[in-house]
Amino acid sequence: MRAIWQLQWWQSRNRLRKLLRSPGWLIFYAVMGVGFVTLVVYSARTSISHPPAAGATMGRLPFTLPVAISLWAVVATLMAVQQGTKRPPVTFELGDVNLLLPTPLPPRLVFAAQFLRRLLGHLLQALPSLVWVGYLLIRVSYRIPLGGLVGLFLSFFLIQVWADAVESVVWMALYRQQPERAAARAGWVRNAVLVITIVALAWALTPLLPSVENPAAPRLTALSERLDTIAAIPPFGWFGELVPATPGPVSSGSGGLAASRPAAALALVGLIVAASGLAVFLANEYYEPALAQTEVQRQVLAAARGQSGTAATTTMDTQGTALAILGGRATDRLASIQVQPFGQGAWAIAWEQLLRYLRFERATIVYALAFVALFGGVLGAIVRGAGLPPAWAWSIPLLLSLLNLSTGYLGEEFRRPEIYLIPDPTIVRLLAASLVSWWDTSSTGSLMLWLAALVASAGTPTFGSVMAGTLAAWVLLLTLTWLTLGAGLLSMILVPPWLPGMTRVLLSFLILLPALIPSLAVCLIVAWQLGSIPAGFLAAALPTALLAAILFAVAARFFDRLEVTD
Amino acid sequence: MNTPQAASESPQVDASPLLDVRHLSKRFGDVVAVNDLSFTVAASQIVAMLGPNGAGKTTSLKCIVGLLRPQAGQITLAGQPARTPQARAALGWVPEVPYAYELLTIWEHMQFVALAYRLPDGWQERAAALLRQFDLWEKRSSLASGLSKGMRQKLVICLALLHQPRLFLFDEPLVGLDPPAQRELREIILQLRQAGAGVLISTHMLESAERLCDQALVMHKGRQVAAGSLAELREQFHLPTNTPLEDVFFEAIR
Numbered sequence: 019m020r021a022i023w024q025l026q027w028w029q030s031r032n033r034l035r036k037l038l039r040s041p042g043w044l045i046f047y048a049v050m051g052v053g054f055v056t057l058v059v060y061s062a063r064t065s066i067s068h069p070p071a072a073g074a075t076m077g078r079l080p081f082t083l084p085v086a087i088s089l090w091a092v093v094a095t096l097m098a099v100q101q102g103t104k105r106p107p108v109t110f111e112l113g114d115v116n117l118l119l120p121t122p123l124p125p126r127l128v129f130a131a132q133f134l135r136r137l138l139g140h141l142l143q144a145l146p147s148l149v150w151v152g153y154l155l156i157r158v159s160y161r162i163p164l165g166g167l168v169g170l171f172l173s174f175f176l177i178q179v180w181a182d183a184v185e186s187v188v189w190m191a192l193y194r195q196q197p198e199r200a201a202a203r204a205g206w207v208r209n210a211v212l213v214i215t216i217v218a219l220a221w222a223l224t225p226l227l228p229s230v231e232n233p234a235a236p237r238l239t240a241l242s243e244r245l246d247t248i249a250a251i252p253p254f255g256w257f258g259e260l261v262p263a264t265p266g267p268v269s270s271g272s273g274g275l276a277a278s279r280p281a282a283a284l285a286l287v288g289l290i291v292a293a294s295g296l297a298v299f300l301a302n303e304y305y306e307p308a309l310a311q312t313e314v315q316r317q318v319l320a321a322a323r324g325q326s327g328t329a330a331t332t333t334m335d336t337q338g339t340a341l342a343i344l345g346g347r348a349t350d351r352l353a354s355i356q357v358q359p360f361g362q363g364a365w366a367i368a369w370e371q372l373l374r375y376l377r378f379e380r381a382t383i384v385y386a387l388a389f390v391a392l393f394g395g396v397l398g399a400i401v402r403g404a405g406l407p408p409a410w411a412w413s414i415p416l417l418l419s420l421l422n423l424s425t426g427y428l429g430e431e432f433r434r435p436e437i438y439l440i441p442d443p444t445i446v447r448l449l450a451a452s453l454v455s456w457w458d459t460s461s462t463g464s465l466m467l468w469l470a471a472l473v474a475s476a477g478t479p480t481f482g483s484v485m486a487g488t489l490a491a492w493v494l495l496l497t498l499t500w501l502t503l504g505a506g507l508l509s510m511i512l513v514p515p516w517l518p519g520m521t522r523v524l525l526s527f528l529i530l531l532p533a534l535i536p537s538l539a540v541c542l543i544v545a546w547q548l549g550s551i552p553a554g555f556l557a558a559a560l561p562t563a564l565l566a567a568i569l570f571a572v573a574a575r576f577f578d579r580l581e582v583t584d
Numbered sequence: 585m586n587t588p589q590a591a592s593e594s595p596q597v598d599a600s601p602l603l604d605v606r607h608l609s610k611r612f613g614d615v616v617a618v619n620d621l622s623f624t625v626a627a628s629q630i631v632a633m634l635g636p637n638g639a640g641k642t643t644s645l646k647c648i649v650g651l652l653r654p655q656a657g658q659i660t661l662a663g664q665p666a667r668t669p670q671a672r673a674a675l676g677w678v679p680e681v682p683y684a685y686e687l688l689t690i691w692e693h694m695q696f697v698a699l700a701y702r703l704p705d706g707w708q709e710r711a712a713a714l715l716r717q718f719d720l721w722e723k724r725s726s727l728a729s730g731l732s733k734g735m736r737q738k739l740v741i742c743l744a745l746l747h748q749p750r751l752f753l754f755d756e757p758l759v760g761l762d763p764p765a766q767r768e769l770r771e772i773i774l775q776l777r778q779a780g781a782g783v784l785i786s787t788h789m790l791e792s793a794e795r796l797c798d799q800a801l802v803m804h805k806g807r808q809v810a811a812g813s814l815a816e817l818r819e820q821f822h823l824p825t826n827t828p829l830e831d832v833f834f835e836a837i838r
Contacts, residue, residue: 021699025685028696032687032727112683113728116740117693120649120677121700122669198613306652 021123022131046146053149057167060156084258087173088249091180091257092218098181100211102188103204106308107297108132119305129301133186133294140178147174169261176286177257183293190300193307200307212388218248219392223399241403253289256282364442364450371427371454387465394466398473408484409551411474412491415467419459419498420534423526425506426455432510445574452503452570460499467492487552494555497562498537504569505530511576533569536561600663601626602674602751602782603648608657610643617643619806621657625751625782630773632793633786634833635803641786642680644803645753648784649677662750673701676749680756680786682736686729690720690739693728694746701747714742718765733760741769752776754785758792770796794829802836810836 038044108129110119118128148171188207192200225240249258259282355376359369394415401411431437431451440447468488475484509525537558545554601624608621618640625631633641646652648659650667661671684693694711697703715721718738728736737760744752754773758766773783773796787793793800800817802810810817810832818827821835 021696024699025688025696028689028692029685029687032689036687111685112681113685113688115651116677116679116681116683117685117696117743118700119651120672120675121697122672123700124669303653305650309651 019127019131021121022118022127025118026131026135050146050149053153054145057149057152058164084261085246085249087170087177087261088254088258089245091173091177091254092248092251094177094181095184095254096211096215098185099188100208102185103192103207104311105185105189106193106304106311107182107186107189108304108308110308110312115309125304126298126301129186129304130298133182133297136182137179140175140182143178144171144174166261172283173257173260176260176283176290180253180257180286180290180293183290183297186297187293187300190297190304194300194303197307222248223396223403225403253286256286256289260286361450364437364440364447366450367431367436367440367447368450368453371431371451375427375454375458390462390465391469394469395473397466398470401470401474402478408471408474408480408487411470411484412467412487412551412555415463415470416491416495416498418466419463419495420502420530422459422463422499423502423506423523423530424459425503425510426458428452428455428503428507429510443574444577445570448507448570448574448577452500452507456499456503459503460496463495463499464492467495487555490552490555490559494541494559494562497559497566500566501533501537501562501569502526502530504566504573505533508569508573508576511573529569533565534562536565601660602662603784604658604660605644605648606658606660608644608647608654608659610640610647610652610654616806618647618654621803621806621808623801623808623811625784627750627780627782628777629799630777630783630785630797631799631801632797633784633801633803634788634790634793636837638805639803640806641803642755643806645677645755645784645786648753649675673747674750676744676747676752678741678744678752678754678757680759682733682740682760684728684731684736684739684743687727689725689727690715690731691724693739693743697743697746703747707746710748711742711746714745718742718768734762734765737761738765741772745772749781751782752784754783754787756787756789757785758787758789766792790828790830790833800829800832802833804837 109132148167151170151174152167192204192207194200195203222241222244225244249255355373357369357373357376359366361369397414398411400406401408428448428451437447437451442450471484471488471491475481478484505526506522508529509522513522513525540561541554541558543554544557545551548554603625605624606622608618609616610618621640621644623631633644635641643652647654648661648666650672659666662674664671664674666672685696688696691711694707694715698707698711712721715724718741720735720738720742723731723735728739731739737757741757752773757769757773761769770792773785776783777798785793785797794814799811799813801808802817810820812820814829814832815825817823817829817832817836818825821832823832823835
């Protein structure tokens with residue numbers, strides 16, 4: 019046991035020493051520390067001057083804080099079960115494989131040590147979450163007394179530990195069996211999670227559907243009641259009870275459950291200890307599946323990113339026949355998609371990217387689409403249920419498209435020789451290398467936009483006009499994606515590789531924000547003059563496309579300055 | 585040179601093999617990686633495990649080390665079932681890819697092994713001697729992340745030697761080492777044999793195998809296709825007495 023603790027201590031200490039030399043990390047935690055102290059001072063003053071506002075809703079949202087915490091626990095649990103079917107709860111470093119696993123230390127002890135290490139990590143991670151959420155709650159006029167702050171911290175921490183324990187139990191129970199049987203049962207569990215999620219969502223959102231008996235005003239109340247019902251299911255309800263402002267009828271202001279809080283905390287701790295103990299008990303034969311799954315994930319990711327060369331130096335002993343075969347089976351599944359070669363010169367880059375994109379996305383497409391569709395559907399349902407104008411369903415996907423500053427496949431292309439060697443004009447090489455990244459980001463935004471608009475307006479008299487407006491918003495979205503890609507590309511070329519990655523992100527924003535001013539101005543002027551937001555969107559697409567072209571031209575001009583680190 | 589504990593053990597150790605693998609089979613889905621493999625490694629014996637890529641050598645080693653779960657067969661280490669702590673304590677493993685903990689110094693690695701194997705006081709001198717032998721002493725305070733591949737290989741070898749196991753598994757131990765270190769390691773392996781340890785080496789370097797090993801085990805497509813001393817293998821394949829191991833190997837996998 020002492021060997022493992024000593025190992026953890028040395029690693030943590032040396033990691034901390036390295037981090038202390040990283041200014042970004044220091045600044046982040048300094049800001050978080052100041053935020054935490056400010057929050058504590060604010061909470062202490064609130065405790066003295068105001069009693070906690072029991073049952074206070076969070077701004078205009080149709081639920082209370084305890085319900086939000088409980089719903090988060092529900093989501094975290096479902097995600098943990100789903101993750102437990104495919105991702106090992108233990109992560110072995112390459113050093114572990116060579117040095118730790120062959121030792122006489124029992125596998126259960128190795129797992130328990132990893133679990134405890136993650137528990138400490140959750141304690142640290144709960145601090146930034148507390149600061150962000152605390153600040154947001156204060157912004158929506160939610161009072162947080164000191165006791166509430168402690169409860170909030172406990173809820174963040176215990177939800178993470180609970181999810182960790184659930185994931186560990188699921189994975190250990192599944193993969194202690196032979197691989198074929200484990201894979202089959204993992205599929206059943208994933209399907210069960212999917213069905214439970216769909217049924218729960220459908221049941222919760224049904225009140226938002228319009229009907230004669232269900233006029234617009236009480237719809238949110240009905241939704242709120244259903245969310246309360248889900249949140250009250252034990253043990254999820256116990257997480258909500260950690261927060262002093264306990265739910266009761268919003269109008270009465272009489273929470274009255276503060277006395278049960280320690281009992282809820284104790285019950286949760288007991289439950290988590292029991293689940294963790296079960297995971298440790300099950301952890302006797304897990305080295306092989308843990309190593310194999312980690313290796314497969316790395317190989318699939320490396321294959322999708324075209325980094326097979328670098329994968330050989332970073333993977334977990336790829337020489338092992340076992341791992342190579344398992345990885346091979348995963349990549350065989352990916353390889354079944356074929357696309358006929360198209361284009362010559364630089365356009366061949368677009369073909370190979372498309373091939374990699376389709377093969378990679380096939381492995382993740384169900385979950386990626388489900389997530390985007392869920393987000394779009396919920397957005398549309400909220401717009402419809404709350405009676406908001408359709409501009410909400412258009413604007414949010416447009417704003418989200420601006421946040422995606424990742425250069426994706428385009429950035430990866432710069433680590434390969436072809437983009438430098440193909441004898442085509444630079445602008446052609448950059449455009450060809452950007453096509454798939456553009457499609458990747460714009461297609462998810464498009465799905466979200468169209469689905470939100472469809473859910474918001476289907477069956478209503480304004481359906482036709484909303485769809486026409488969505489078309490205009492979609493054209494703007496396609497050009498905005500090009501613009502963000504151009505900003506990311508230019509920042510990548512201008513920022514030297516030895517500067518931290520955050521510098522590139524900041525520069526991307528600094529390029530993007532002024533580039534948006536003409537589009538925003540045109541959009542506002544046209545929308546105001548014609549009295550039509552879609553007309554504004556359509557007009558704004560033109561300057562957006564023009565500025566995207568300018569960014570690409572400037573990037574091509576400075577392409578020779580690009581330095582690549584790896 | 586540090587000698588393994590076997591050197592001071594009673595002669596009864598020699599009576600039973602240090603490593604006894606019987607009918608080992610390992611498959612991944614429909615792919616059979618190792619099929620009914622049986623062999624032994626006795627004390628004071630060096631066995632070379634040979635075979636082309638994908639023959640099942642590393643899979644077999646990983647089954648012995650306990651990283652993979654075999655579907656069938658028994659593995660006994662120093663008379664104990666392979667998965668018991670006592671069996672693991674008797675085993676030293678040098679993997680092909682010499683990864684160590686990036687955030688530990690060389691000396692902290694040695695301390696970790698001493699703790700993990702519950703070594704009694706006195707290990708520090710042995711550790712220092714090993715590090716000096718492999719030219720790592722001056723770098724004992726360096727993090728592993730700053731070491732070259734060759735240095736990491738040396739470190740992993742030192743770690744495998746520190747707890748003085750009775751059985752050593754080497755997976756391509758010479759790859760990545762500079763010529764002086766290669767010679768050093770060859771000498772160490774011979775000294776280990778002299779001290780009574782058993783050594784199993786998986787390698788593609790047939791010349792080194794021929795110089796070092798008492799027995800050879802040739803694998804192909806997961807099966808054992810030949811086993812024995814070089815003389816026995818020559819006889820098995822009706823080859824002249826001076827035939828090098830390389831020719832015997834190609835004959836075996838033909």
